[in-house]
Amino acid sequence: MASSSSSATPEFDVYLSCAEDTRKGMVSHLYRSLSQRGITTYTRDDKLEKRASSPDSEFSDQWKYTIDAKVSVVVVSKSYLASAWCLNELQTILNFLDIGRLLVLPIFYGVDPSNVKNQTGEVEEPFRKLGEKYPEKDQAWRMSLIDVSNLFPRIWSGEAELVEAITKRVEVLLRYSDKSSNPRGTYPLTTKVNGLFGMDRQMLALYKLLDLNSNEEVRLIGICGPGGVGKTTLAKLAYEDMSKHFHAHVFVDNAKNIYQQDPDESQETFTSGKIQRWSQKRTRDVSTGVIKSTVGHRKVLLVIDSVDSMEQLKDIADIVGWCGSRSRVILVTQDKNLLDNFDVKHVYEVNSLRYDEALQLFSQSAFKETNPPTSFESLSLRAVQIASFLPLTLKILGSFLQGKDEEGWEKELQKLEGGQEKTIAEIRKKCFTRVNEEDQILSFILP
Structure with a gap:
């Protein structure tokens, strides 16, 4: 059983989340295709699904410990929306996405993502019946369906070229998740955000x-x-x-x-x-x-x-x-x-950066590395606190301290320690000497 720690390395490349109507057909072919490419893959079988007596059973709650992969392919079908097991699993998958432990590729198989999002059309009746059976879960499931429908949906109704297309997409996601520049593995965007932590x-x-x-x-x-x-x-x-x-x-x-x-x-x-x-x-x-x-x-x-x-x-x-x-x-x-x-x-x-993001951003600016040298760790922690985790201030301060020795850092940090507004003003005063400050700030923001 995988650890719930965000630092744990997943054992598998791909987890296939699906319902009974696709598991024995398209998903089995997809499993074989991924395995032939050397992509380690796993899924759940019918026996495990039938062991969950209710969506809140002790067994189904263990999902939060057992999503042990880098990528989850979620095959959303009509039966998927009629399964308490699948919808509980979807909630867990999206939670793992939110904390950066999982990439998610949704595949809409025989259903329209707009109908899934709004619980209308072909999925309205099966979802309504399930919601009546488990009213305490209805709203949470609806929110999960909205979220998964917003994740760059792909619509499939037949199997011609389907398995090959998904396999290629998974290969791209796995390459993305393995990049050191993206340790949290969130969903890839067209724009490169290297160096812009968070x-x-x-x-x-x-x-x-x-x-x-x-x-x-x-x-x-x-x-x-x-x-x-x-x-x-x-x-x-x-x-x-x-x-x-x-x-x-x-x-x-x-x-x-x-x-x-x-x-x-x-x-x-x-x-x-x-x-x-x-x-x-x-x-x-x-x-x-x-x-x-x-x-x-x-x-x-x-x-x-x-x-x-x-x-x-x-x-x-x-x-x-x-x-x-x-x-x-x-x-x-x-x-x-x-x-x-x-x-x-x-x-x-937009909130301040998380601690790890702030330290990486500051270190990138000060040392051109994602982590500070050992001798500068305590000084870097002080600098991050002084900058109040604000991206612009972190980049300016890191650039200002770049190249100074430990004694120089200590001297400058002592001068800056104090109230946030005064600190930020002092940092900008030290770093900007040209008249057009706006263009200089943008050069820091958009490297």
């Missing part, structure tokens, strides 16, 4: 809110948190990763740069390649009219950074009205109250 976790959480499969007319998403916590970095990474899914895309550096167009101003339109060049760059002093001509009732990704007033939101509301169906508008701000007042229902609050 961003893989943040990106996954943001993707759930963005829900690219939703048919919602225009979805507003808020990113909020204190200064220096990584809001702009997260927004920029998401923008670069997702822009290919939209007809047009715009990133506005600062909401203050949006101004109402003068009636006499020439109506500049952006078409073909000109839109592409303009929308991929950070914009300055852009009019609402120019943005409207770009979005033009199309499916658009619009990111507006540094929102800090209701007046700005009024201009933004005017622009949002021009966005087409399935557009995504991301607002970045330090003030969560603004998002609440603007009725933004999908909000992600």
